[in-house]
Amino acid sequence: xxTVNERKGQTTAVLLFLVAxxxxxLMMMVLSFSETVDQNEYMExxxxxxxxxxxxxxxxxxxxxxxxxxxxxxxxxxxxxxxxGGGAEQCHDLATEKVTHYLESFxxxxxxxxxxxxxxxxNFVARNEDGTPxxxxxxxxxxxxxxxxxxxxxxxxxxxxxxxxxxxxxxxITKA
Amino acid sequence: xxxxxxxxxxxxxxxxxxxxxxxxxFVVIVALILFLYNWQVSQSSLDSAIEFSERAxxxxxxxxxxxxxxxxxxxxxxxxLDDSKLMALNATEGVCDMLENVFGSGxxxxxxxxxxxxxxxxxCTSGNYPDxxxxxxxxxxxxxxxxxxxxxxxxxxxxxxxxxxxxxxxVYSE
Amino acid sequence: MFGLILAGFFLYFFLSYAGVYSETExxxxxxxxxKNFKSAIEDVYKTGVSVTFSQFGESGMDFDLSFDAxxxxxxxxxxxxxxxxxxxxxxxxxxxxxxxxxxxxxxxSLGWWKLYFVEALPDMAVIFASxxxxxxxxxxxxxxMPSTGQAQVDVTFGFCDEGxxxxxxxxDGGSCERTGFQDFLDSGFYSSSVACTATLPExxxxxxxxxxxxxxxxxxxxxxTPPDESGIGYAYVHGSQxxxxxxxxxxxxxxxxxxxEGTMQGITGExxxxxxxxxFREHIRFAALMTANRVGMLAAELGTGPECVDDYLALGxxxxxxxxxxxxxxxxxxxxxxxxxLLGQADAEYESLLSKGCEVREYLL
Numbered sequence: 171x172x173t174v175n176e177r178k179g180q181t182t183a184v185l186l187f188l189v190a191x192x193x194x195x196l197m198m199m200v201l202s203f204s205e206t207v208d209q210n211e212y213m214e215x216x217x218x219x220x221x222x223x224x225x226x227x228x229x230x231x232x233x234x235x236x237x238x239x240x241x242x243x244x245x246x247x248x249x250x251x252x253x254x255g256g257g258a259e260q261c262h263d264l265a266t267e268k269v270t271h272y273l274e275s276f277x278x279x280x281x282x283x284x285x286x287x288x289x290x291x292x293n294f295v296a297r298n299e300d301g302t303p304x305x306x307x308x309x310x311x312x313x314x315x316x317x318x319x320x321x322x323x324x325x326x327x328x329x330x331x332x333x334x335x336x337x338x339x340x341x342x343i344t345k346a
Numbered sequence: 347x348x349x350x351x352x353x354x355x356x357x358x359x360x361x362x363x364x365x366x367x368x369x370x371x372f373v374v375i376v377a378l379i380l381f382l383y384n385w386q387v388s389q390s391s392l393d394s395a396i397e398f399s400e401r402a403x404x405x406x407x408x409x410x411x412x413x414x415x416x417x418x419x420x421x422x423x424x425x426x427l428d429d430s431k432l433m434a435l436n437a438t439e440g441v442c443d444m445l446e447n448v449f450g451s452g453x454x455x456x457x458x459x460x461x462x463x464x465x466x467x468x469x470c471t472s473g474n475y476p477d478x479x480x481x482x483x484x485x486x487x488x489x490x491x492x493x494x495x496x497x498x499x500x501x502x503x504x505x506x507x508x509x510x511x512x513x514x515x516x517v518y519s520e
Numbered sequence: 521m522f523g524l525i526l527a528g529f530f531l532y533f534f535l536s537y538a539g540v541y542s543e544t545e546x547x548x549x550x551x552x553x554x555k556n557f558k559s560a561i562e563d564v565y566k567t568g569v570s571v572t573f574s575q576f577g578e579s580g581m582d583f584d585l586s587f588d589a590x591x592x593x594x595x596x597x598x599x600x601x602x603x604x605x606x607x608x609x610x611x612x613x614x615x616x617x618x619x620x621x622x623x624x625x626x627x628x629s630l631g632w633w634k635l636y637f638v639e640a641l642p643d644m645a646v647i648f649a650s651x652x653x654x655x656x657x658x659x660x661x662x663x664x665m666p667s668t669g670q671a672q673v674d675v676t677f678g679f680c681d682e683g684x685x686x687x688x689x690x691x692d693g694g695s696c697e698r699t700g701f702q703d704f705l706d707s708g709f710y711s712s713s714v715a716c717t718a719t720l721p722e723x724x725x726x727x728x729x730x731x732x733x734x735x736x737x738x739x740x741x742x743x744x745t746p747p748d749e750s751g752i753g754y755a756y757v758h759g760s761q762x763x764x765x766x767x768x769x770x771x772x773x774x775x776x777x778x779x780x781e782g783t784m785q786g787i788t789g790e791x792x793x794x795x796x797x798x799x800f801r802e803h804i805r806f807a808a809l810m811t812a813n814r815v816g817m818l819a820a821e822l823g824t825g826p827e828c829v830d831d832y833l834a835l836g837x838x839x840x841x842x843x844x845x846x847x848x849x850x851x852x853x854x855x856x857x858x859x860x861x862l863l864g865q866a867d868a869e870y871e872s873l874l875s876k877g878c879e880v881r882e883y884l885l
Binding site: 375404407408411413414417418419420421422423430431433434435437438441443444445446447448449450451472475476503504 | 533562565566567568593594597608610627629631632633634636802803805806807809810811813814817818821822880882
């Protein structure tokens, strides 16, 4: 028969096994909390659709240079002083106004998020008459550097003669 | 007890040790079983909730890419909705049954235009097209549903203009 | 001793739990893979971007997957079935199971509408035994099948003339993928007036095209009569006495890719054919009704002059006739001819709207 010490040893072994099982069960419980709905995936889809929709919306003007919001942005960078429909406003200002208006039509963006929208030439440089680069930015620049920010992008492509011009538009958002 | 030496006392104490240990082990096993069972049940209902909301997202993708709703006669990348098709669907008798035959059962879609600040929401009927800005198909407000909102463009066929709006696609719980 | 008994008790308990749990786990993994397959099909249907789905083979599990193509809404919808699990599948599809399948979207055009459908195909050799009159149909079948040149799955094509097989070295010393076979068809064609008796590659489909196809067809696969000027013909499947009328490429591919395998639910090609008939009926009837309402509304609203209005009204009338015809059983030859004529008329009316700028032609990107 086993001695007292051997019995104690067996009991200890069983206890150790139990502790290991409890530990495994706790780990499973902790890991189970990690399976939640990934809200970011939905938000990214929403954001991409938002940017595409804004870019393709009619601005209200019928000139070729100003018809869609993306046309207005193009005009704002390539011909910033052009006046759409013969009106008083220049297309750079009009583009800023329209983009802001349409983005803020989305309640979810307006109420819950901070955003930053910017457009940059991809394969060329656009400069003002004084040589300074033409900048197209709307919103809070700090959003671009925020840790949990989401981003959507849209390409504006124009062919002028033998040259092709590409503008890249970016929309960054982060929780307010 | 008087007359008993230390060895019998030691024996009794060892037996008690085993009894307490066995009881303790039994309690732990039962607790483990209950815990694992509850964990599986909660995982299952979480999976079910995720699946319900994913159905809404999938349905939104199906609608957004369907020729029954989108401009033109070709499935393209990044399509836009066509207001004349939305109106035609509204005017088609038995449209909900036909939509179910094509897409499956238990869902609804609403599209409303935004971007015109202060504009009143006008439900589209055959009498007021194209002077309206909201379409609703197969909505049953009393039923529990999961829905997904998606920014969209709506091509206004008569005015030949592209407007911006929000499409809400929802699925009803079975 | 007591410790041994206790340890034995634990071991028994945990082993039996693990056994039950692992069965549940495997069942869950199997269902997940089927759902992933359904998602892949739906994504290909929406985007047109083909994918190779290989999770069936990679999992090492036995799926016994089939496509339950019984489409009788609202009572029954088609689904992917594996053992006792099933997942509903709504996009029009032709599913041939395999460890690795290539998922591909194609369509056929009615002018005013396009019917898109998805094919999910494993490695497969499609062998034609066709008279010269069938060359157009061979071309049509091939052009609606995937080009798998860069994919892990191989869908290849060849000819058979009685006991002679033209397959292994038809294209640059090897078998032909779609592009190579279409290039070959431009300059060559192996004509045959008799059924194929050659030894065929594994996983094949035989397509015999001949004016003498009948319910007495004893060869393998499918026998199709060449289409008439309406694009309609007869089809016969090996193992069945039934005569089927094919009206479009979706019908043809359902018969061809479904094959002549007999199952408890019937011959697969025939089941897929009934499915394609029902899908066409439901989708196109709805499309015709909706489009008829749309053009009627536009005719009333546009007022851009008589040109657009008259053409819209004409198209609307034709589409209403189409939807009425499809509401009944349009299966027989005479109904199919009438349908083909109406569809041709609607196509021409829509083309007129396009040429007048009343509708805008979209281009596939």
